[in-house]
Amino acid sequence: MSPQAITTIGFDADDTLWQNEQFFRFTEQQFGEMLADYAEAEHISKHLLEVEKRNLGQYGFGIKGFTLSMIETAIEITDGRVPAATIEKILSVGREMLSHPVETLPHVHDTLEALAGDYRLVLITKGDLFDQERKLAQSGLGDFFAQVEIVSDKSATTYRRIFHHATGGPERAVMVGNSLKSDIVPAIAAGSWGVYVPHPLTWAYEHVEPPHEAPRFREIPDLSQLIPLIETFD
Structure with a gap:
């Protein structure tokens, strides 16, 4: 040798x-649709990215941190008026990500x-x-x-x-x-x-x-x- x-x-x-990333992109699209009454999809995505960066030190990388960042983004985008039903949907799509098949x-x-x-x-x-x-x-x-x-x-x-x-x-x-x-x-x-x-x-x-x-x-x-x-x- x-x-x-x-x-x-x-x-x-x-x-x-x-x-892996394709599942995050699909979920982010769903997230934008959930908040469509409050902001444009591009603005929601940019805000989510900033929240994710802000939270990396506490939540780390991965789906759970991403889900928590979506909830936090929803609260901020709606000025605290996000419906409980929307929070429930966010948690649901987060759980779906944790069970997606491996390709x-x-x-x-x-x-x-x-x-x-x-x-x-x-x-x-x-x-x-x-x-x-x-x-x-x-x-x-x-x-x-x-x-x-x-x-x-x-x-x-x-x-x-x-x-x-x-x-x-x-x-x-x-x-x-x-x-x-x-x-x-x-x-x-x-x-x-x-x-x-x-x-x-x-x-x-x-x-x-x-x-x-x-x-x-x-x-x-x-x-x-x-x-x-x-x-x-x-």
């Missing part, structure tokens, strides 16, 4: 291994299966603990991962901690994901490779400019291109 050989590959979960993305199973024998695979995801565990179980992908990390946020410190136990440390690890802000930029800052796999739907909070100047940044159109790319790192 060469001194630079990759030993560990980290994978994001939501919108990297399975669909894996193309090439995921075959790619993980091919990599699992040669590399240590680690799932690194943020969000609600119970919901992420549910999705992983229903995906049928759990056996491919030697380690599962469900974290409150993703930073360079997070990746250094997780990849510390990898053979060779973060420098011989790769992080794969659809979020530049959460998956790629901090992993590169930790000393790892960052492989960006764009998804058509990405939450506005996660948007940052691609770090094209970083020597360890790579972008591929889908996971079918990951294996030949990883081989160039060895």
